[in-house]
Amino acid sequence: MERPSSIFNHMVELTQDPLDTVFHALGDATRRHMLRNLTEGERTVSQLAAPFDMSLAAASKHIKVLESAGLIRREVRGRTHWCFLEPGPLASAQEWLNYYEHYWSDRLDVLEHLLREEDAGRASASKKPPKSNKGDET
Amino acid sequence: MERPSSIFNHMVELTQDPLDTVFHALGDATRRHMLRNLTEGERTVSQLAAPFDMSLAAASKHIKVLESAGLIRREVRGRTHWCFLEPGPLASAQEWLNYYEHYWSDRLDVLEHLLREEDAGRASASKKPPKSNKGDET
DNA sequence: AAATTATTAAACTAGATGGTTGACCATGGA
């Protein structure tokens, strides 16, 4: 449940697997909404906060969560803070998910296959034995 | 922050955006590890728990989180519970992330472009104006 | 029938989350 620090300690959480913080940040509709908003261009904190029925301070916290997950970057110009999407971590989250993509397409294929089989002859109710065991990494 | 119930109330969380629960479930290295493990085939609760330095009860809770996020399914055979990957929600998480894919490739392109530019003439430090505004959906 | 195994349940704890409010601190405009 720990993770040694890396050379990459640029204001961005340590001690935790980066995927922990990224996925956690994504686990909130408000924050996802903010990210979506940021795809359309840079936004100030108040602009990001505006759509939500919560105090500015609360929104500010959400933004900080996104920031420390590395999902956004902030640039202070005068008294206003401008936020930008920082897509790298999203890419890494997607990479993680990509691992499963083949798997679920396979599953859907298998399902489709089984259905077709059932549809055709209604003969074998096979139990689909799982693949073998192997090492893992997270 | 609420979500009306749907026709789809099959033991799987309501009141929350499904993405909330899915991303939340993914926001923990233990649970991601378990999922990874399940790609290699069905596993019992104890098998899933084995690699981790925590009580079986704790692992059992993690499994329940995965289950109620719809990420796994459970089949009770005798006294042992077998778990299977249920890839649908992973697909939906990936779908959500896919929205950003073009964006970050664009960004990386832009970055690459800027670097090349800087490398070449060191002339323009343009501010890259954002795209226009538009409606959103989470 | 008794003991063992597989798993959940319940009660508890420490710490994180997500929200509030009110004070604070720059910056920018009058």
Add this chain to the structure above:
DNA sequence: TCCATGGTCAACCATCTAGTTTAATAATTT
């Protein structure tokens, strides 16, 4: 210089989280 604006910070609160330990339940084994 004064005041409004943009934002953070600190304290507080309710709820959730992730873990613990000690039962309890249910299905095998002996």
